[in-house]
Amino acid sequence: VAHPVLRASPVLTExxxxxxxxxxxxxxxxxxxxxxxxxxxxxxxxVERGDDETLGVLLGNDGAQMxxxxxxxxxxxxxxxxxxxxxxxxxASLPADLLxxxxxxxxxxLRQRILEQNARMDPALLESALAAGRTRVATDDGALPPDxxxxxxxxxxxxxxxxxxxxxxxxxxxxxSRTSFLIALSQLADIDFHTARQIVERRELDALAVVCKAAxxxxxxxxxxxxxxxxxxxxxxxxxxxYAGMYNDLTVEAAQRTLRFWRMRKAMHAA
Numbered sequence: 001v002a003h004p005v006l007r008a009s010p011v012l013t014e015x016x017x018x019x020x021x022x023x024x025x026x027x028x029x030x031x032x033x034x035x036x037x038x039x040x041x042x043x044x045x046x047v048e049r050g051d052d053e054t055l056g057v058l059l060g061n062d063g064a065q066m067x068x069x070x071x072x073x074x075x076x077x078x079x080x081x082x083x084x085x086x087x088x089x090x091x092a093s094l095p096a097d098l099l100x101x102x103x104x105x106x107x108x109x110l111r112q113r114i115l116e117q118n119a120r121m122d123p124a125l126l127e128s129a130l131a132a133g134r135t136r137v138a139t140d141d142g143a144l145p146p147d148x149x150x151x152x153x154x155x156x157x158x159x160x161x162x163x164x165x166x167x168x169x170x171x172x173x174x175x176x177s178r179t180s181f182l183i184a185l186s187q188l189a190d191i192d193f194h195t196a197r198q199i200v201e202r203r204e205l206d207a208l209a210v211v212c213k214a215a216x217x218x219x220x221x222x223x224x225x226x227x228x229x230x231x232x233x234x235x236x237x238x239x240x241x242x243y244a245g246m247y248n249d250l251t252v253e254a255a256q257r258t259l260r261f262w263r264m265r266k267a268m269h270a271a
Contacts, residue, residue: 006031014039021045026054033057038064047073052081059087071098079105089113096121096129100261104198104207111206118261119254130260144193151179159187166221173228188215191262203229205240209247213255222247 006012006020006028021029022045029050032042034057046058047070055074058064066074075098078084088094089102089110096117103114121129145151158164164184172181178200186196189211199207205226212222226240 002028003031007034008036014041017042018045021049026051030054030057033061033064035061036063040065040067040070043067044070052077052084056084056087059084059091062092066093068095071095075101078102085110096125097261097264100258103258103261104202104204108206115210115250115254115258118257119251121257126257126260130264145179147179148183148193151177152183155180155183155187158184164188166215166217170221170224170228173225185211189259189262191259195262200229205229205243206246209243209250210255210258213247213250213252214259216252219244219247 006017017032017035018041021032021042029046030053032038033046033050033054038046038058038061043058043064043066047055047066050058055077058066059074071094074084074088075094078088079102085102085106089099089106090113099114099117103111106114155164158168164187166188169181169184169188172178172184182193182196182200185191185200186193189196191211198204199211208225208229209222212225223240223244226243227236230236230239
């Protein structure tokens, strides 16, 4: 009896709903999460008290208003629970910088949705989203590799001599100079070293496609990078060609907008 009342009764006040959330179990909280209209204050209480299943219901409710703090908390929980990936990414009102934080956590279908959202974003909204995201960028990304200083000096020497070209990056990969490749890739894309390392070490070839497309590199160069990175996999060429198809479909504008979110980390390190 209580669930239909909690889901639809117009006489329940915000205070009533928050009292239910703070005093009852997940079934009751889930019913409140399904209301046609949920205020920010009620959503805040649901995010605080609700379990992940309840949070998924709230995220999927377009009538639920969620504060910035509630969205941030939802994204943090979604990182640890794949069941929350889809409702988080598919929430239309999720702030764009938080949406892009999910890129490296989710499957290919949801990554494509993020890229599509970035392509449609109004330029003014893009700037405000970037400003909001800068306050959330973490700076503790782990230690640098032991050959970082030596590799950086070599890459900078090539750069000064105007010899740091995309084909040279392929040479780094083929020769096993992984740190030099990562430094050169981070400089080419203007992203931080740790983001470049994440892309390469996890073989995030769709993310590498975003980097290469944003830099307007030739498809053949992207394919070269992909094949070398996949050289321990069976049918590396076939897999790389599948990613090359995605590379063809990705627009330069969508790639560049996505890369701007990834560059926030570099900007924070430099601050």
